[in-house]
Amino acid sequence: MRGKLGVILLAVTMAAPVYAVTEDFQDINLAGTASVDVGTSFNSSTLIPVTGPIPAQGPGLVVNGISFGSPGGLRVAQNVGIVNPTQVLRTILSDFLLIDFTQPITAFSLDFIYNSGVTQTAHIDILGTDDTTVLQTQNFGSFSGANGQAFFFGVTKPGMGAVRITETLDGTTNPFFITVDNVTFSAVPEPSTGLLVATGLGGLVWWRKAR
Ligand SMILES: [Ca+2]
Numbered sequence: 010m011r012g013k014l015g016v017i018l019l020a021v022t023m024a025a026p027v028y029a030v031t032e033d034f035q036d037i038n039l040a041g042t043a044s045v046d047v048g049t050s051f052n053s054s055t056l057i058p059v060t061g062p063i064p065a066q067g068p069g070l071v072v073n074g075i076s077f078g079s080p081g082g083l084r085v086a087q088n089v090g091i092v093n094p095t096q097v098l099r100t101i102l103s104d105f106l107l108i109d110f111t112q113p114i115t116a117f118s119l120d121f122i123y124n125s126g127v128t129q130t131a132h133i134d135i136l137g138t139d140d141t142t143v144l145q146t147q148n149f150g151s152f153s154g155a156n157g158q159a160f161f162f163g164v165t166k167p168g169m170g171a172v173r174i175t176e177t178l179d180g181t182t183n184p185f186f187i188t189v190d191n192v193t194f195s196a197v198p199e200p201s202t203g204l205l206v207a208t209g210l211g212g213l214v215w216w217r218k219a220r
Pocket residue numbers: 033034035095096097190191
């Protein structure tokens with residue numbers, strides 16, 4: 010029996026392509042287990058002066074479209090709590106960590122790193138396009154884990170302008186320093202890149218490093 014050959018119409022909707030980029034803090038050149046302080050705001054334009062064994066570096070150490078800030082300063086360090094050290098970003102003092110996106114985003118995720126075996130409480134505010142209005146809050150409650158262990162946290166929501174993370178230690182009001190890695194966020198690419206992405210993939214593609 011001969012089958013009927015139909016005509017297949019493929020409707021393609023070309024919405025603005027969105028892709029995801031990840032900042033893993035691996036582009037900073039750290040010797041051995043050294044760490045380097047990167048100021049109170051760290052983004053793709055940051056220049057790091059020579060510090061001891063750490064050479065002068067930058068700009069372009071961080072992907073475009075994102076800025077990390079903490080009033081007490083930020084440090085790129087080795088996550089020495091795990092078997093294979095890998096570079097992470099942490100606050101130096103007991104301050105909040107603000108992750109500010111240049112353009113409003115629709116999704117983000119990160120690895121939150123345990124600092125030690127103590128009980129910690131983390132609190133995340135999802136901020137709107139004005140970087141002030143709180144759209145959503147997320148409390149992790151009490152958790153404890155091995156030093157250097159990470160857990161994954163992600164949010165999908167339109168119109169996110171920034172994310173603010175605070176943390177307390179052992180239920181006291183004294184915040185502990187905050188450590189993150191693999192900060193991934195949605196972004197609208199440059200036109201040339203966008204064409205490539207739309208041709209090859211289209212839609213939303215999450216890319217995460219294999220662990
Ligand atoms: Ca890393």
